[in-house]
Amino acid sequence: MKPFHIAFVIPSIDHKSGGPSAAIAFIAKTLLDLGHKVTLLTTDKNIDPKEGGMIELDPQVDLRIFPLKGKINQKLIHSPHLVFWLKQHISQFNLLDIHSIWSLITSQSAKIALQNNIPYIFTPHGMTSRWDFNKHPLAKSFFYFFHFKKQWEKANAIRFVTEKEKNDCILPINSFCAIIPYFIEIPKEILEEKPKAIINEIILPKNDPVLLFLGRIDAQKGVIEMLQAFDYAWRQNPKIHFFVVGPSSGIYGQKAYCIYQSLQSKSHIHWLGPVYGKDKWYLFKRADIFITLSKNEGLPIAVVEALGMGKPVIVTRECNIFGLDRYGCGIYVNDNPEEVASSLLLLIENNERLLEMGKKARHFYESHYSQEVVSQKLIDFYFQIIRNK
Numbered sequence: 001m002k003p004f005h006i007a008f009v010i011p012s013i014d015h016k017s018g019g020p021s022a023a024i025a026f027i028a029k030t031l032l033d034l035g036h037k038v039t040l041l042t043t044d045k046n047i048d049p050k051e052g053g054m055i056e057l058d059p060q061v062d063l064r065i066f067p068l069k070g071k072i073n074q075k076l077i078h079s080p081h082l083v084f085w086l087k088q089h090i091s092q093f094n095l096l097d098i099h100s101i102w103s104l105i106t107s108q109s110a111k112i113a114l115q116n117n118i119p120y121i122f123t124p125h126g127m128t129s130r131w132d133f134n135k136h137p138l139a140k141s142f143f144y145f146f147h148f149k150k151q152w153e154k155a156n157a158i159r160f161v162t163e164k165e166k167n168d169c170i171l172p173i174n175s176f177c178a179i180i181p182y183f184i185e186i187p188k189e190i191l192e193e194k195p196k197a198i199i200n201e202i203i204l205p206k207n208d209p210v211l212l213f214l215g216r217i218d219a220q221k222g223v224i225e226m227l228q229a230f231d232y233a234w235r236q237n238p239k240i241h242f243f244v245v246g247p248s249s250g251i252y253g254q255k256a257y258c259i260y261q262s263l264q265s266k267s268h269i270h271w272l273g274p275v276y277g278k279d280k281w282y283l284f285k286r287a288d289i290f291i292t293l294s295k296n297e298g299l300p301i302a303v304v305e306a307l308g309m310g311k312p313v314i315v316t317r318e319c320n321i322f323g324l325d326r327y328g329c330g331i332y333v334n335d336n337p338e339e340v341a342s343s344l345l346l347l348i349e350n351n352e353r354l355l356e357m358g359k360k361a362r363h364f365y366e367s368h369y370s371q372e373v374v375s376q377k378l379i380d381f382y383f384q385i386i387r388n389k
Helices: 019-033 071-076 080-092 104-115 137-153 163-167 223-236 250-262 264-268 277-286 301-308 337-348 351-368 371-387
Strands: 005-009 037-043 062-066 095-099 120-123 157-160 176-179 210-214 241-245 269-273 289-292 313-315 330-332
Touching: 005 019, 005 104, 019 037, 019 095, 019 301, 019 371, 037 080, 037 104, 062 080, 080 104, 095 104, 095 371, 104 120, 104 137, 157 163, 157 371, 163 176, 210 223, 210 277, 210 301, 223 241, 223 250, 223 264, 223 337, 241 264, 241 277, 250 264, 250 269, 264 269, 289 301, 289 337, 301 313, 301 351, 313 337, 330 337, 337 351, 351 371
Parallel strands: 005 037, 005 095, 037 062, 095 120, 120 157, 157 176, 210 241, 210 289, 241 269, 289 313, 313 330
Antiparallel strands: none
């Protein structure tokens, strides 16, 4: 089949948006390398460097950033400029891949595609779960029935990234479904130099064990429970350190920071804020264990990155990554801080086991989330949707 032209639609492509932005960046580069055309339609939400900045994209991506003008448009993520542009150019695309769902630009983009007989798919990134819906149930019910129901039901396909994400979907599934995870490219070389972002903040003895969390400081990630768990563990092993890395989110972020400041172990908790690019990979390399206590996910990119870096992980089953225990590269926990602390201590007190789990983590990544394994499945999926138009 000849090369196709795909448009990705996403409310924001900033670093703070985390997994969805990173996933699109990897997909876009792969498609471009294979000779396909990629256009990315997004808004100016959070692209100011002070707000997190835009994620790095392949320069060949036809990037279209549209303004969110006014408080109402910012709240609803509605850009009349994007809608107008897409109406004028929709015929040039073979397919729209619409990421995230609870925004007007996603529903309006799907509506334009439907009206012009252009196939489109939704990639919801965990946003169809009961947990996510319950954050704003009345607003989302209204949005679904008055702005989104037809577009969702008429979609050519829904792409879920895990089987559990599909099973947890509370919206009716009338469309063809595919389960295709994200794929992540791990840098072949990572600098040994300590990043400027932390060079003046952290002086660690070389052999002190390091726990890493990287993600939004948000209730969804269970950051407060992680802080409490680390404090329990530190009281029994005062050599351990905890890197807390990521942008804070509203009131929860403030509460988590206050708890961190109140803990006995705070001198061993390194609250670094957002760290990106090569500095992020340095932190992965320095860490011994990665942790997240997610309440809801599509598929957490940071966990996949940790596995790719050969790091054992401590996660909840709500992360939607299964088989870690069978492969011997991770431990499943609930979000009880004392239980998490016990699991952490169990790992850091056995260095040989940690090293062996790290090797198995890399193998798990290569078997499930590497570009070689996943990218062709996604491209075949796109071709299938275009052929069946």
